[in-house]
Amino acid sequence: MSVPVLEMRQISKSFYGTQVLKNVNLSVGRGEIHCLVGENGAGKSTLMNILFGMPVIANTGGFEGTVLINGEPAAFDSPRAAIEAGIGMVHQEFMLLPGFSVTENVKLNRELTKPNLFSRVFGRKLETLDRRQMAQDTRAALDRLGMSIDEWVPVAGLPVGYLQFVEIAREIDKDNLQLLVLDEPTAVLTESEAEQFLAVIERLAQSGISILFITHRLDEVMAVAHRITILKDGELVTSGPTSEFTISRIAELMVGRKVETQARKTWRSRPVKDEVVLEIRDLKVDMPGESLRGIDLDVYRGEILGIGGLAGHGKVGLANGIMGLYPSQGRVRYEGQEVPLNNTQAALKMGLAFVSEDRRGVGLVLEDTIANNIVLTSMQSQDKFLKPGILKLKDEKKIQAHAREYINKFDIRCTGPDQIVRRLSGGNQQKVCLARAFTQEPKVLFVSEPTRGIDVGAKSRVLELIVELNQMGVTVVFTSSELAELRSIADRIAIIYEGRLAGILPPDAPDVAYGLLMAGKSFEEVETP
Amino acid sequence: MKEQLLRIYHGFGLPRLIIAGFLLLLIIIAAGTELSVAGLLSDALVRIGQNGIYVLAMVPSIQAGVGLNFGLPVGVICGIVGVLVAMEFNLMGFFGFTVALLLAIPLAIGAGYLYSLLINRVQGQEMMVGTYVGFSVVAGMCIFWLMAPFRNPALIWPVGGQGLRVTLTLADTFAGVLNNFLSFELFGLAVPTGLLLFYTLMVVLVWLFFKTKAGVAMEVVGRNPRFAAASGLSLTKYRTLGVIMSTVLAAIGYVTYAQSFGFVQLYNGPLMTAFPAVAGVLIGGASTREAKVRHAILGVVLFQTLLTVAMPVTNQLIEGNISEIARVIVSNGMILYALTRATGGDQA
Numbered sequence: 082m083s084v085p086v087l088e089m090r091q092i093s094k095s096f097y098g099t100q101v102l103k104n105v106n107l108s109v110g111r112g113e114i115h116c117l118v119g120e121n122g123a124g125k126s127t128l129m130n131i132l133f134g135m136p137v138i139a140n141t142g143g144f145e146g147t148v149l150i151n152g153e154p155a156a157f158d159s160p161r162a163a164i165e166a167g168i169g170m171v172h173q174e175f176m177l178l179p180g181f182s183v184t185e186n187v188k189l190n191r192e193l194t195k196p197n198l199f200s201r202v203f204g205r206k207l208e209t210l211d212r213r214q215m216a217q218d219t220r221a222a223l224d225r226l227g228m229s230i231d232e233w234v235p236v237a238g239l240p241v242g243y244l245q246f247v248e249i250a251r252e253i254d255k256d257n258l259q260l261l262v263l264d265e266p267t268a269v270l271t272e273s274e275a276e277q278f279l280a281v282i283e284r285l286a287q288s289g290i291s292i293l294f295i296t297h298r299l300d301e302v303m304a305v306a307h308r309i310t311i312l313k314d315g316e317l318v319t320s321g322p323t324s325e326f327t328i329s330r331i332a333e334l335m336v337g338r339k340v341e342t343q344a345r346k347t348w349r350s351r352p353v354k355d356e357v358v359l360e361i362r363d364l365k366v367d368m369p370g371e372s373l374r375g376i377d378l379d380v381y382r383g384e385i386l387g388i389g390g391l392a393g394h395g396k397v398g399l400a401n402g403i404m405g406l407y408p409s410q411g412r413v414r415y416e417g418q419e420v421p422l423n424n425t426q427a428a429l430k431m432g433l434a435f436v437s438e439d440r441r442g443v444g445l446v447l448e449d450t451i452a453n454n455i456v457l458t459s460m461q462s463q464d465k466f467l468k469p470g471i472l473k474l475k476d477e478k479k480i481q482a483h484a485r486e487y488i489n490k491f492d493i494r495c496t497g498p499d500q501i502v503r504r505l506s507g508g509n510q511q512k513v514c515l516a517r518a519f520t521q522e523p524k525v526l527f528v529s530e531p532t533r534g535i536d537v538g539a540k541s542r543v544l545e546l547i548v549e550l551n552q553m554g555v556t557v558v559f560t561s562s563e564l565a566e567l568r569s570i571a572d573r574i575a576i577i578y579e580g581r582l583a584g585i586l587p588p589d590a591p592d593v594a595y596g597l598l599m600a601g602k603s604f605e606e607v608e609t610p
Numbered sequence: 611m612k613e614q615l616l617r618i619y620h621g622f623g624l625p626r627l628i629i630a631g632f633l634l635l636l637i638i639i640a641a642g643t644e645l646s647v648a649g650l651l652s653d654a655l656v657r658i659g660q661n662g663i664y665v666l667a668m669v670p671s672i673q674a675g676v677g678l679n680f681g682l683p684v685g686v687i688c689g690i691v692g693v694l695v696a697m698e699f700n701l702m703g704f705f706g707f708t709v710a711l712l713l714a715i716p717l718a719i720g721a722g723y724l725y726s727l728l729i730n731r732v733q734g735q736e737m738m739v740g741t742y743v744g745f746s747v748v749a750g751m752c753i754f755w756l757m758a759p760f761r762n763p764a765l766i767w768p769v770g771g772q773g774l775r776v777t778l779t780l781a782d783t784f785a786g787v788l789n790n791f792l793s794f795e796l797f798g799l800a801v802p803t804g805l806l807l808f809y810t811l812m813v814v815l816v817w818l819f820f821k822t823k824a825g826v827a828m829e830v831v832g833r834n835p836r837f838a839a840a841s842g843l844s845l846t847k848y849r850t851l852g853v854i855m856s857t858v859l860a861a862i863g864y865v866t867y868a869q870s871f872g873f874v875q876l877y878n879g880p881l882m883t884a885f886p887a888v889a890g891v892l893i894g895g896a897s898t899r900e901a902k903v904r905h906a907i908l909g910v911v912l913f914q915t916l917l918t919v920a921m922p923v924t925n926q927l928i929e930g931n932i933s934e935i936a937r938v939i940v941s942n943g944m945i946l947y948a949l950t951r952a953t954g955g956d957q958a
Contacts, residue, residue: 406840426842437840446834448900453826458841461827473823 084152085110086260086291087132087168092146094127094138101127102144102315109260109308114282114292116302116323118335119312120391120564120599125295128312129262133163133170151259167259169252171266175244179237184212184219186236187251193218222250225288226281242274246281253285260291267298279305297391299328299600311335332596336564356382358556359525364411366395366402373398374580375411380525380558385551387571387588388560391599395580396560397438400527404428404435406443415525429462434523436514438530438560444514445502452484452498455516463521487516491546508539515546526550529560544570564595623895629912636919643926648798650919656789657914659805660870663812663863664887665894665910667856672901673820674852675832675845676729678891681740682884683748684725685860688717690880692861693868694774697783698762706784707869714861722857726850737898741884748881755876778874785872805870812862817903819855828852832899889913889941916940 087109094102102124109115119125130137131144134157138144148156150166157163177186193215194200194208219232228246230239236247245266252261263282267275275298282305286292296302302309303323310320311334318334359380366373373395380386390396402409405425413420421427437443445454459465460475466483468474484498491512495505502513511531518526528547532540548570551557561567567574568588576583576598583598597603619627641647664682671679692714696706725743732739756773760766764782767773779785791804819825831838831848838845860883868874891901894909917937924936 404840405842425839429842435840439836442834443836443840446830446837448833449830457826457830457837460823461830462842464823467823472818474818474821475823475826 083111085149086113086151087293088149088152089128089132090147090149092128092131092144092148094124094131094144096141100315102131104146105312105315105317106320107310107317108320109291109293111259111291112286112289113307114286114294114305116306116309117293117295117312118297118299118302118309118331120335123312123335124315125312126264127315129170129264129295132157132168132262133160134158135160164255165257167255167257168262169255169258169260170262170264171245171248171252172264175248177236177244177247180235182233182235183223183230183239183247183250184216184232186247187219187222187232187254188215189251191255218254219250222254225253225284226250227277227284242270242278245270245274245278249281253290258290260293261285262293262295264295265297266294267296267301275301297600299331299597299602302331303328328600328602329593329597332600332602333591333593334596336592336596336599358382358416359558360412360414361399361403362412362414364399364402364409364413366398366407366409368395368398368401368407371395371398371401372580373402373409373577376577376580376582378575378582380556383551383554383556384572385547385557385559385570387567387574388558388577389562389564389567389574389595389599390577390583392562394577396562396577397529398580399577400435400529400558400560401437404433404527406435406437426462429458429521432522432524434458434518434521434526436511436518436526436528436531438533440507440510440514440533445510447501447503449502450499451488451493451495451502451505451513452480454502454513455484455487455520456480458517459520465520483520487519491516492542506536506539508535508543511535511539511543512546515543515550519550523555525556525558527558527560530562531559532561532563532566540566626893626895626908626912629893629916633912633915633919636916636923639927640919640923643923645922645926646798650922651915652798652800654915654918655800655806656802656870657918658910659789659802659809660867661863661886661890661914662809662907662910663859663866664883665890665906665913666812666816666903667859667863668887668891668896669816669901669903669906670819670828670852670855670859672891672896672898673832674828674849675835675899676849676852676856677737677740677898678884678888679740679853679856679860680737680884680888681725681729681743681747682856682860682887683744683880684721685718685857686864686880686883687747687751688721688857689714689861689864689868690874690876691717693780693865693874694758694760694765694778697765697778697780697874698760700762701783703784704787707787707865710784710865710868711862714865715858718858718861719854722854723850725857726853729853730846730849744884745881748878752877774876776875776877776879778876780868780872780874784869787869788866789870802870805866808866812859813903813907816855816859820903824848824851885945886913886941889944892947893944913941913944 085108089105089107092102092105105124105128107128117125132148139158147154155166157166178189193211195211197209200208216232223230223232226246226249230243236244252258267278270278279301282292282294294306306323308320308322309326309331311318311331313335357379361376361378364373364376370393376399388396388399398407401407403413403420405423405428409422411422413422415431415433418431420431441447446457456466460467466476466480468476481498487493488495488498493509493512495509502510505513531543531547535543544566547557547559559567559571571588573585574588575585576595578599578601583601584603586594586598637647640650667682667685668678671677692710695713696710701709728739728743729736758774760774765774765778767775788804788808789802793803794801820829827843828848828851830841831843831845835845890909890913891906892909893913894905894907896905896909921936
């Protein structure tokens with residue numbers, strides 16, 4: 082075998098003491114389509130940031146290991162160096178100028194120019210654009226992709242699928258392109274667009290360009306990949322030719338079993354009562370990046386319903402939609418009563434409460450005190466903590482006493498109820514959010530990503546608190562990106578895929594079943610061909 | 611002991627300590643010249659009471675997240691109209707003052723509501739838009755002053771029978787009703803008791819408002835709109851309320867100001883009213899995002915005392931009339947300083 086285009090050896094990286102990559106090896110041969118798969122947080126993006134010499138890596142202490150391009154060591158200190166070495170990248174978010182034409186975008190900062198009178202006097206910066214040659218190059222690049230669009234169309238009005246192709250056209254227009262990194266390129270494409278896209282990738286690979294393809298769609302992986310590398314928790318699980326894998330095998334390896342939290346081991350197989358508390362029908366939520374495209378779900382009384390799925394598939398849209406934070410439509414009934422959508426006040430008054438995934442943005446008033454943060458929502462939506470009388474003056478004594486009670490109960494580490502919330506650690510901030518939800522005495526509690534960005538100790542305490550609340554009779558809808566966490570405390574786990582319900586599993590279902598649902602495949606579909 | 615001092619120091623803030631120290635120095639210097647310190651301080655007390663409510667008007671708009679209310683002239687104009695109507699009918703003393711207030715307040719509620727409609731459409735640029743609303747309203751009202759159907763010969767131009775004069779005196783109606791109420795003199799220091807009492811009343815009302823459910827809601831809307839929305843609060847409602855309160859306070863502020871000043875200045879008179887008020891609340895320690903009632907009080911006391919004491923003293927020391935220039939530099943410099951710091955508050 083010839084020298085691989087890209088080889089990454091023994092790559093390790095840690096952010097502020099947290100190891101995110103451990104001795105990862107990756108090797109991509111010439112003209113090879115190499116698929117990189119793994120859950121969110123498995124370390125794929127960090128690996129790509131290292132490859133691209135993104136400043137974030139150098140700013141956080143660099144990395145260990147070696148990167149070889151065509152067998153020669155090459156650690157890039159800036160994306161520019163990586164591009165010069167022939168590495169191209171298409172990001173998940175489009176990096177195109179909407180007001181510019183396709184050609185102008187493709188040739189941006191690499192414009193072809195010819196000299197004129199002024200440039201002879203004042204220098205190269207004033208040369209005329211060679212628009213005809215630029216258009217010809219762009220045309221050639223578009224033709225290689227099988228795209229028929231006009232090269233002078235402004236990018237602004239093009240459908241999303243086309244934007245992806247324009248980005249790729251820009252990369253392949255670079256003469257020295259050897260390796261193209263595609264970060265979840267098909268996530269935004271429709272099925273037919275995705276098919277066309279995969280065909281293009283195969284054609285590119287045949288022309289000798291190596292492709293590193295990051296995706297969550299496992300059937301795509303099986304369809305186009307030559308080799309597959311699986312990452313999990315920053316470690317290399319396995320790497321090998323596609324023939325060694327099946328979809329279910331990848332799914333299983335990807336999810337794996339992680340260390341479990343001890344929050345609730347004993348009552349794992351608690352029977353769920355057959356009484357529907359919350360009935361969700363055809364709920365559509367327009368939350369940017371996490372939209373739901375019509376979901377039917379029943380929540381039973383007294384259960385902890387876990388909501389899982391990969392990032393960007395809409396799992397956090399559910400709670401945000403029902404609580405009226407993002408525009409939504411459909412029908413939600415609570416105990417047979419219609420919950421008016423797009424009306425936060427009404428939802429709160431009906432006894433629903435919400436702990437947002439965006440702790441600092443939505444969950445807290447950072448400049449305010451712990452005490453105020455705990456009582457604000459209850460005061461405003463339920464008229465608690467007010468002195469009697471028409472003035473509705475706040476009852477400072479009651480507020481202080483209540484805050485002290487919860488500081489003790491939840492073990493919030495602080496100097497007192499009047500400390501500003503901004504100065505608390507992430508875990509303690511989360512406890513304040515939960516205290517606020519407890520204070521509302523909700524009947525149904527939505528908790529989204531409560532353990533994101535907090536330390537291990539606080540994590541298990543937060544999960545314990547959720548279980549505690551549940552034992553007091555509160556129905557909990559618990560959204561999390563960490564499957565292990567969902568499995569440790571939920572009674573049932575619903576997996577959301579591309580804005581729709583992929584399926585509901587018990588917490589002790591096999592890893593493979595979870596992996597498949599997250600990739601949009603049901604267990605039966607794969608196992609019984 | 612040391613900790614307590616530190617806490618007081620942090621609560622007070624370094625800029626205010628410097629200003630207070632500077633003030634003290636000026637007063638000591640003044641004592642060494644032929645200026646009457648008691649007279650200077652009497653003037654300062656009057657100006658504090660005169661401008662205090664304008665500064666207070668900044669608190670609700672900042673707390674509602676609208677920022678500094680540069681559109682203060684909107685409320686001031688309502689106050690002027692109230693005063694003019696009372697003058698038209700020659701209403702004297704407390705009765706005239708009360709009538710002027712009772713007319714100005716509903717007008718200010720209406721005008722504040724209209725102003726808030728605009729403010730709620732230009733989120734993120736309220737202060738910029740407000741500045742120009744203030745200027746435009748003053749300019750637009752110039753036409754009104756010329757056309758307004760006032761008939762009292764004391765108000766209109768002697769020739770032509772229509773159009774209000776530029777400067778009108780309140781001497782015959784209700785000039786000084788508050789200032790003279792229960793006023794007394796102590797070692798040459800004249801205390802305008804009524805004026806200060808009325809200012810205190812306004813301070814207490816605003817302070818009380820921020821202890822109520824609605825006041826707390828307004829603060830939350832200003833501090834974190836997304837949290838407020840998640841708690842079921844209507845952003846528009848509380849922003850509107852904040853703007854209306856600020857406008858009403860400006861109107862009340864004007865009526866108070868006019869009775870103390872003794873004159874009504876029309877046409878371009880109210881053009882710059884917002885700026886000393888803005889500078890005042892900022893000097894008091896407020897930022898564009900956070901303002902407490904105590905910032906408004908501290909600010910008006912420091913700023914107005916500085917103006918009244920510093921100018922005569924500098925005039926004594928330096929030849930030529932530098933006082934007006936110094937005033938403009940201090941007030942606009944303070945606004946500039948505060949607008950460039952996003953955090954501010956007690957850390958400013």
